[in-house]
Amino acid sequence: MIEIVSETRCVECNICVKVCPADVFDAAPAGAPLIARQDDCQTCFLCELYCPADALFVDAQAERAPHVREADIEAAGLFGSYARAMGWNRGKPGGADRDPTFNIRAAMPG
């Protein structure tokens, strides 16, 4: 579930407000968007991909994870880790042309 909008990283573009399919965020009059409807989050991680500033952190638990702290996520290098793994950069797609899933499917048992 979405746990963190990092105020230090956020550039206040409100792209997450626009792209979240569950409408979890609210734009704030000033500052970073708010996680306004956390319980609606579907833990799809897509907001992380679209965030141009790697300012969002979605915990993998589908229910709320109250112990997630920004300092720990920062220290563990997890901001933007999904986007980097995918090859997306600054909120823009990339990496599909280098996807080696054909190796996985070729090796699948059965």
Added chain:
Amino acid sequence: MPLDLVTDVLVIGGGPAASWAAIEAARTGVRVTLVDKGYLGTSGAAAPTGLGTWWAPTKDGRRATAERRVARSFGVADVPWAVHTLDEAHNGLTQLAAWGYPFPTDDAGERYIPNLRTADYMHFMRRRVRAAGVRVYDHHPALELIVADGVVSGASGIARQNDETWQIRAAAIVLATGGCVFGERVHGAAGLTGDGYLMAVEAGATLSGMEFSAQYGIVPFQTASNKGLIYSWATFSREDGTPIDDNGEDRQVLVARALSDGPVYARFDNVPAALQNDLRVGQPNILLPFDRAGINPFEERFPVMLRCEGTVRGVGGIRLDGDSCATGVPGLFAAGDAASRERLTGAISGGGGPNSAWAIASGVWAGRSAGAFARYVGRHHETRVAQPAGRTRLDPAAVGVVKAEMLPLDRNFFRTGRTLVRSLANLGDAWANLRSAGGLAGVAALRSREAAAMTATARWSYAAALHRTESRGMHRRLDAPAMDPAFARPVGISGLDAMRIVRDEAPLAEALAS
């Protein structure tokens, strides 16, 4: 200002099927508008996952793929329909490559088509939809259809981000609203509340295959990550480490049965070392939950659970008249998981390849038909006297009843006549007694319609399941474990307060031959 506009074709939905429908409708030369509950590009079951897609470059290959599939379908699917779907998906994927979607190149130097990185795919499709001239309204959930003398004439809903309402008059509508996961926390769940089923039945359509709504996906610990692919290489064990033997049964059945005795653990023991990096690069969201939890799933055991995938990786949906994707309600068409995939995949899950191909094929067909219908109707529809067709709104408390009846393995995954009757009584009580007040606005109105759609979908699923007094594929009746040849045909269902079973006179294969 509330949005009030006139279009020719209105597409409701924001996943792959909606995007293909919108592009194809626009190609017929009519005005097309798309409204989605979420955001075209991230909405739906596909966008978060990564998706194998049925693809065979040759006609013979497509026929062989269809025959292999139908042989496993438990007698409900048919080969010509599967071939037809594969052919149209082949056209669509060829088009996607020609548009410049960045398919990877395999070791043989060939473009590798049968896998779509869905976050990228849907980002790409959004741009194609807009380039086709389609007007797109994100965060504009449709709450009800507008119908004039039995002919669909538009829809209305809310603009959830600014608390406005909208009404769009249209000569034809494509429902591409996805399936229903009964409130389960799986990828795409936010939009998958069965809204299209409810709107279609309110307008007079029939559903089919709703009893095939018992597909469950394995997820690691408490995540929403229902990615099935890697479990081909997993071993499963009980809490004390006793292995759960692979006796050749369906993996989900093994896990479901073991879960009734206690916790179940998995480990990706059998992933070849050479593939670990490919998984990391090619399927990052499989490993992401483990990386974030600090678990090495190739070496450490981790607990798993089963999450309900309802009619998404299940099968049921709006019954179609054929490849027009017509619903029997004039002006109303359906595509993707909103439509029944029974003829394609029978009583087993179409999750992955078949459903992905189906989204393309049915999207194209529905868009084409809706465009043709709109051209035929012309501007005449704009002056019709039309009425809102939405009937039922429920208090969101009904969602709690739906979850309690539809998610537990001992109610939905394994069924008996007795439990189905009891669940139907509870769902019927919710349907009758949890009506919410009229006049709700904004997100409260949306929630009340979602509650109604989920409750109605649950009732249709279990009423069809009660009628089908046999076991077939994912429909597992503990009190009727054998297949009954009399049921080798679709079961339809319609109606709201009073549901009606609709049995086709002839099995599909005979109907096609005649």
